[in-house]
Amino acid sequence: xxxxxxxxxxxxxxxxxxxxxxxxxxxxxxxxxxxxxxxxxxxxxxxxxxxxxxxxxxxxxxxxxxxxxxxxxxxxxxxxxxxxxxxxxxxxxxxxxxxxxxxxxxxxxxxxxxxxxxxxxxxxxxxxxxxxxxxxxxxxxxxxxxxxxxxxxxxxxxxxxxxxxxxxxxxxxxxxxxxxxxxxxxxxxxxxxxxxxxxxxxxxxxxxxxxxxxxxxxxxxxxxxxxxxxxxxxxxxxxxxxxxxxxxxxxx
Ligand code: NAD
Numbered sequence: 001x002x003x004x005x006x007x008x009x010x011x012x013x014x015x016x017x018x019x020x021x022x023x024x025x026x027x028x029x030x031x032x033x034x035x036x037x038x039x040x041x042x043x044x045x046x047x048x049x050x051x052x053x054x055x056x057x058x059x060x061x062x063x064x065x066x067x068x069x070x071x072x073x074x075x076x077x078x079x080x081x082x083x084x085x086x087x088x089x090x091x092x093x094x095x096x097x098x099x100x101x102x103x104x105x106x107x108x109x110x111x112x113x114x115x116x117x118x119x120x121x122x123x124x125x126x127x128x129x130x131x132x133x134x135x136x137x138x139x140x141x142x143x144x145x146x147x148x149x150x151x152x153x154x155x156x157x158x159x160x161x162x163x164x165x166x167x168x169x170x171x172x173x174x175x176x177x178x179x180x181x182x183x184x185x186x187x188x189x190x191x192x193x194x195x196x197x198x199x200x201x202x203x204x205x206x207x208x209x210x211x212x213x214x215x216x217x218x219x220x221x222x223x224x225x226x227x228x229x230x231x232x233x234x235x236x237x238x239x240x241x242x243x244x245x246x247x248x249x250x251x252x
Contacts, residue, residue, distance in 0.1 A: 001232060004029035004055060004063040004084070006075045008045045009038055012066030012089060012221060017041050019225035028058040033071065051075060055082040062087055062232040066224075068150070069093045076104050085109040085235045089116055089228050091155030105242025109235050113245035114155030116227025120201070121249045123216040124163050127203045130212055131167040137207040139164055140188035144200040152191040156201055161187065164203070 003020050007013040008030035017027050017040050027043045031054065035045035046054060048071070055063070055078055062085040065072050072090040079086040088101065091114050104110050131139065141164070143157040153161075153174070161172060170185040182188070199218040204211060218224065227245060234248045 001025045001061040001236060002028045002058065003232060004031075004051075004058070004060045006031050006048065006051070006063065006065045006071070007067035008032045008040055008043070009035065010066060012224060014040050015221040015225040016064050016066065016228055017043055019222060019229055023229060025229070028060050029054045029063075048075070052078040052081055055079065055084050060084060061236045064228050064232055065090055066228075069097050073097060073100060076101065076110065079110075080104050080107045083108060085232075085238070086111070087228055087231045087235060088112040089114075089224065092151030093155075102242050106240060108240050109238040109243065110241070111231050111235050111243040111245070111248070113227070113231065114159050115199075116224040116231065116245055117199075117216065117218050118227060118249055119216050119223075120156060121246055123201065123203075123214060124160060126214050127160055128163050128167060130203070130205055130214060131164050134205050134207070134212070135168065136184070137205040137212075138182065138188075139168075139170070140190070140204045140206075142190040142192065142200075142202045142204070144192040144194065144197050146196045146198065147193050149193060152193070153189055154191070154199070154201070156199070157189065157191070160201060160203060161189065 003025055005013055005016050005027055009032045020027050021041055030043045031046050031048040031051050033048050038045045063079050064087045065075050066089040069092045076086050143154045170187045172189050173186045174189045202213055202215040204213045231248050
């Protein structure tokens with residue numbers, strides 16, 4: 001494949017460029033907001049303000065984006081203007097952004113995932129099964145990430161919460177302080193930020209003198225880069241549409 005990578009000097013951008021090269025793909029376009037003559041794995045990083053022109057010249061199979069919500073939307077707009085499929089791994093979008101991304105899916109093939117680890121697909125299914133099987137059990141979700149993560153709770157935590165809420169009515173309670181007795185229906189949500197933890201999600205169900213915990217831990221960013229590249233390959237040649245990583249995992 002021939003790829004474009006945004007946020008190319010970020011943690012994930014670097015990981016994606018290196019993983020793409022290991023797989024024998026060409027990184028034809030790599031951009032960042034303020035590149036100062038940098039290179040990543042031998043690839044020259046260009047200013048993101050030139051993205052649309054670069055995409056129109058290089059005819060890439062897909063653009064892979066791990067940046068921030070505002071920049072991600074502007075990069076997807078450049079994809080739509082140049083008919084370039086987009087793989088979006090950025091998190092932290094609000095509801096309006098999400099609607100805009102879905103709308104872009106009517107113009108180009110667009111695949112979005114808050115988590116490109118295959119194990120998180122299995123975790124989500126296991127959480128759905130456990131919550132359905134254990135009605136009335138207390139549910140608490142805890143996620144842990146490195147100390148530079150900007151959004152909280154994580155995009156993956158929000159998707160797990162949506163899965164939990166498909167199987168029970170309850171209100172989310174983000175942390176607790178002071179007099180804060182637990183209601184029967186609340187779903188506790190806890191976001192920890194420390195060190196360089198890549199990403200951990202745990203859903204705990206407890207009642208009846210027993211505790212069930214379901215956990216996923218990413219041990220390297222390589223797992224996300226691999227999933228994003230699998231998604232880019234899967235997206236190549238697809239019709240326009242809005243896709244998720246579940247579509248990829250269900251197929252490959
Ligand atoms: P990072 O801070 O290391 O890198 C972000 C990159 O995006 C940087 O190069 C930065 O310059 C650029 N950027 C950020 N905001 C920008 C803006 N407003 N305009 C232009 N460029 C901008 O972050 P990271 O750890 O690489 O994570 C990036 C995103 O990917 C976050 O939203 C994170 O939650 C998400 N993420 C998703 C997955 C997944 O599997 N979907 C996995 C890891 C991280």
